[in-house]
Amino acid sequence: MKHVQEQYKVTDSQLDAATRFVNCTTREVLYVVQSATSADVQYQVRWNRQYRRFACQCKASHNGMNCWHVRSAVASEVLYRENVRALQSAQALFHSSLVNRGSSSLPHLHTTRKDSTHERYAHPLRCPGD
Numbered sequence: 001m002k003h004v005q006e007q008y009k010v011t012d013s014q015l016d017a018a019t020r021f022v023n024c025t026t027r028e029v030l031y032v033v034q035s036a037t038s039a040d041v042q043y044q045v046r047w048n049r050q051y052r053r054f055a056c057q058c059k060a061s062h063n064g065m066n067c068w069h070v071r072s073a074v075a076s077e078v079l080y081r082e083n084v085r086a087l088q089s090a091q092a093l094f095h096s097s098l099v100n101r102g103s104s105s106l107p108h109l110h111t112t113r114k115d116s117t118h119e120r121y122a123h124p125l126r127c128p129g130d
């Protein structure tokens with residue numbers, strides 16, 4: 001996570017200030033970033049499809065500056081996707097290890113091993129007490 005923070009030049013507290021929201025209908029991702037200077041101010045950082053970049057509501061961003069709100073949102077999104085990918089590859093690894101274990105003992109029948117009620121009938125080649 002440090003490398004992402006260094007890349008986007010955001011501190012821990014800046015990263016913590018960004019909260020991810022997603023519209024499940026449109027798949028639009030929105031970050032709400034807490035202002036560092038005013039507790040009652042939050043900026044919405046949205047993905048702008050036209051310009052293919054995150055856009056922030058704050059004055060700095062409107063003046064074309066790359067404000068930390070956007071950097072924090074981008075860094076959070078990168079970390080989010082890394083987590084999703086790590087989770088998916090962990091699940092894939094877990095799944096393949098299950099399949100491999102099944103196929104090493106029973107090459108053609110491993111898919112039926114999930115259902116214990118089929119267990120008795122699924123292994124005609126296995127001898128009793130095996």
Ligand SMILES: [Zn+2]
Nearest residue numbers: 056058067069
């Ligand atoms: Zn901003």
